[in-house]
Amino acid sequence: MKDMNIDAKAAAFRELHKPGEPFVIPNPWDAGSARIMEGLGFKALATTSSGFAMTLGRKDYGVTKDEALTHGAEIADAVELPVNADLENGFGLKPEDAADTIARACETGLAGGSIEDSTGDKQSPVIEDDALAIARLEAAAGAGKNSGRDFVLTARAEAFLYGVGELDKVIARLNAFADAGADVLYAPGLPDMDAVRAVCAGVSKPVNILILGKLAEHAVAEFADAGAARLSIGGGLAWNAYGTLGAATEMLNEGRFDMLSANRDGAKKIASFLKA
Template sequence: MPRSTAEKRAAFRELHRAGCFVIPNPWDAGSARYLEHAGFKAIASTSSGFAWSTGHPDNGVTRDTVLAHLRTLVDATELPVNADFESGFGDTPEQVAQSVKMAVATGVSGLSIEDSTGDANAPLFPLSEAVERMKAARRAIDETGGDTLLIGRAENFFAGVPDLDDAIARLQAYAEAGADCLYAPGIQSAKQIRAVVAAVAPKPVNVLIGSNSSLTLQALADLGVRRVSVGGALARAAWGGFMHAAQALAEGRFDGFGGAASGATLNAMFQPGA
């Protein structure tokens, strides 16, 4: 019997209470279904992976398109879905709150709010403004039942401001503003990760592993990390295979399909009830 939205959200919260889990990032219904088939306990959307699938750059997709995509992911799987909700699709805290309510209505079990502006001259919102935006997201969730997890993201290392002390100050402020889980994408070393985990304890921390890393899941768990996401890495891996095969075709060769999945395997996996 399909799980209700409330059941998915309760299961998602429980995953954050102890241990360390991987939350991979599909970019469409098929990749979401595969990740459920592979045994993962939750998934998260990827703004970049989805944008590329529509022929747009990261952060180049409209709010309505993203909301429709979130509904597609939620409907595709019994797993809890965490929304990469960029910076909240609003110029003001009030607009962020409105967008968050729309995201909650899609059935997602969690959503993240970034503090990046998209402006190269001022890549991060001033902390006071970023906090007000996080508080607005918190209020919006509370007004819609309060069971959707809120993730606060400090984008320093992605926005060209790789200041760990500032990122930690931001994460602490977001925790105070009501974020349930904290995330500073781009931190990589064990020292950085340990510092972030300690600074926001006991709230859970998400770490992004978007490329080959010497860190294992066990090592991250030992550092106190609660969940590990991969952002657009799976989408980039798929694009890499596609581009390799397409380039071979463009050169008159047919040797780019060596690692392709079989049609029979894919058809069997997507059969109703499979």
């Protein structure tokens, strides 16, 4: 871990969450990208489950709890910034699964982490049972409080991300998560700014917004007006970075190498932001 102790990092992370004054939290996928984002001047970072899975040659949700926690710790130790971890659904659907995941995250240099209400089942992707969803979040919050250190817990309601979202129900679940101990609320996949405004106005805790789909057409100032506190991009940067591997198809299919120069020049420029 770098200069700041973990409680100071967590306190700094908590303080960043001000509704109507959103900060952008990018999602590095390894220590190198984390250090570059730190050098660029961001105030906090977050891991990405899909971006990390790609580094292992796997699809999203294809990593284990041990791998995700080790990865989060490596990112946190690489920078001086607060780091939030994407901890998926706590790697199990029982309350004790969520509690164990947060308890173990609290043993690392992570400033916070998220628990989502997804099931990992394509046929029924979101936990339908309100009592179970709330019990899981309550167990996660309890584990954080019992850790003896500060830890910023984000609760995610995933319905919109899977195309089954109903705004009133999602807002109700987010408020239940807040009552259960969540510090930050998150409903990824919101379809438009009207939904963003409704969520931000309808809940009692700071809201993280995932910049995805049509929301990418809006600027930070618009999310501020809507009441957002945090803006994240998930695996967006990781997927863009891996997209440059398209140059390999030109080598294979066309026998051309000109894309290498453009990508190398861009890499050199961004590497200049690495801290010594």
